[in-house]
Amino acid sequence: MELWYTEKQTENFGITAKIDKTLHTEQSDFQKVDMIHTLQFGKMLVLDGMVMTTDMDEFVYHEMISHVAMNTHPNPKKVLVVGGGDGGAIREIVKHPSVEKAVLAEIDGRVIEVSKQYLPQIACELTGNPKVDVQVIDGIKHVMEHKNEYDVILVDSTEPVGPAEGLFAKDFYQGIYEALKEDGIMVAQSESPWFNKDLIRRVYKDIASIFPVTRYYTAAIPTYPSGLWSFTLGSKKHDPLAVDESKLFDPPGTKYYSPHIHKSVFRLPKFVEELLK
Amino acid sequence: MELWYTEKQTENFGITAKIDKTLHTEQSDFQKVDMIHTLQFGKMLVLDGMVMTTDMDEFVYHEMISHVAMNTHPNPKKVLVVGGGDGGAIREIVKHPSVEKAVLAEIDGRVIEVSKQYLPQIACELTGNPKVDVQVIDGIKHVMEHKNEYDVILVDSTEPVGPAEGLFAKDFYQGIYEALKEDGIMVAQSESPWFNKDLIRRVYKDIASIFPVTRYYTAAIPTYPSGLWSFTLGSKKHDPLAVDESKLFDPPGTKYYSPHIHKSVFRLPKFVEELLK
Structure with missing residues (x-):
């Protein structure tokens, strides 16, 4: 099974990154907080479904x-x-x-x-x-x-x-x-x-x-x-x-x-x- | 039905763009030549599965x-x-x-x-x-x-x-x-x-x-x-x-x-x- 994180960055365009695991997921008082591990970028912090930061960049x-x-x-x-x-x-x-x-x-x-x-x-x-x-x-x-x-x-x-x-x-x-x-x-x-x-x-x-x-x-x-x-x-x-x-x-x-x-x-x-x- | 063009730009990363139609597709003597219309970028020329150029950029x-x-x-x-x-x-x-x-x-x-x-x-x-x-x-x-x-x-x-x-x-x-x-x-x-x-x-x-x-x-x-x-x-x-x-x-x-x-x-x-x- 392959898992891909796909993010719609606009209504009609997005990025997709292969992941090997979800490290953390929660709903805080303010937003959804996810940490995933991608093969391309390393760990990726995602808030409300939007990439905030990654190891690579x-x-x-x-x-x-x-x-x-x-x-x-x-x-x-x-x-x-x-x-x-x-x-x-x-x-x-x-x-x-x-x-x-x-x-x-x-x-x-x-x-x-x-x-x-x-x-x-x-x-x-x-x-x-x-x-x-x-x-x-x-x-x-x-x-x-x-x-x-x-x-x-x-x-x-x-x-x-x-x-x-x-x-x-x-x-x-x-x-x-x-x-x-x-x-x-x-x-x-x-x-x-x-x-x-x-x-x-x-x-x-x-x-x-x-x-x-x-x-x-x-x-x-x-x-x-x-x-x-x-x-x-x-x-x-x-x-x-x-x-x-x-x-x-x-x-x-x-x-x-x-x-x-x-x-x-x-x-x-x-x-x-x-x-x- | 929604159609999305997804291109693996590396083994583990790609882009995805919503399309409303495929305008042209053929196998030339050298490569696959496709023209699609995306909602984000307008027309997009794709050779062998890789974006070459788009109206927008x-x-x-x-x-x-x-x-x-x-x-x-x-x-x-x-x-x-x-x-x-x-x-x-x-x-x-x-x-x-x-x-x-x-x-x-x-x-x-x-x-x-x-x-x-x-x-x-x-x-x-x-x-x-x-x-x-x-x-x-x-x-x-x-x-x-x-x-x-x-x-x-x-x-x-x-x-x-x-x-x-x-x-x-x-x-x-x-x-x-x-x-x-x-x-x-x-x-x-x-x-x-x-x-x-x-x-x-x-x-x-x-x-x-x-x-x-x-x-x-x-x-x-x-x-x-x-x-x-x-x-x-x-x-x-x-x-x-x-x-x-x-x-x-x-x-x-x-x-x-x-x-x-x-x-x-x-x-x-x-x-x-x-x-x-």
Whole structure:
């Protein structure tokens, strides 16, 4: 018997991956949480039927949501990750020596626990690192209750349906603006330029209406819809395109991000440029 | 009844797309030639069970295999495409005003005819353009029989199995070197950095052993395995990284390539850089 995990990434398109076992399955208070083992990608965390991360390609998303902002801010000390319960973004953030406190605000504690159990190489910094503060809380509420406190805030959300819907709202971005210090930077994962054009336009417009510097960049992630993913960066002061690449910190152990690509990821295919106009 | 086209892109991974009809199916002298209509991507040309091109994303591959070399050569007059029977590369090449002759050497005439019938917006320059010379011939033989003749040669092949196997051989690259003029440039499609690491290493090494300038670049193509595709460029003289982007020709009607991304596509994720070492 062959078992294949098939995910409809749009109404009319999907991916399919051969699996040898289901390691875990449960309904948490917020979503369905599954861990499967695929032959192509290794272990795969699936939330509400959508791939969140896999052994093979997790590094792309986690490095790219983190290091672009972390290397644009000259001295990021206090960082917040909203969502991101697998711990991958936190793992990358604490590579930066300037970091004194990295807060994880994940609404679903089960994602954290399941990740710790099955994805220890991703969740490795969620236990035992005194700089890391793991909180099982509503990230939106946390953002709204903190003012002028963070240097960098990353919105490491699931798709804009279910528990993550509010993480794509303009009010939330305004809250992030206020939770950031005077030269703070935010990055939000912003889906696929092929399949989520309307959402991308709206998120970009909303962030650009709040932050003086707004930039959009992409990364290639095989297990995400279309294989091309995007991130929207809002900054109060520092421009990621104004850095001197030769002086950037080269985070140890990365497999995708390097200072050498820091600026080039903002050079967009023409159809993506058009999207943002 | 729902029909889904499912393609195993590797032994353990595939894509699946909902279709509403099969427009054409035949066994040519060389391969199985299918044209289906998918709801996500529009019409899709499938050769031997592998997606070659689709209405939605064909522009990425065709622009990126063509314009990088065409805009690196200062004055490309005579250009050869080996393979590429759908005509997409030819369509992009003839946008360059310097071009006097664009030769298509496609071994399978049925691919040309089926493309003309079902993909007229891709095959549009294969009929009626006096600069275009469509030849149903063995591209390898053609290359071996011509010396010092072409400014640019593009290897627009299918996967390295079946009829295209010889298009990934070192002898063939040596033949291309000799078929090129003294400042000629070649580009070969070179598969996915995620799934074809051994092939990429070999192709890069072979081309680098023949051409003084060898460069490798990527483009994001949703319907190709992993969504990240690559091209290897060999040049006798001109370096694509030495051009002045501000002076490059901006080919009309492109949706992916622009002079703005000409150099950035060579800035590679770290794991891809490592591949080439």
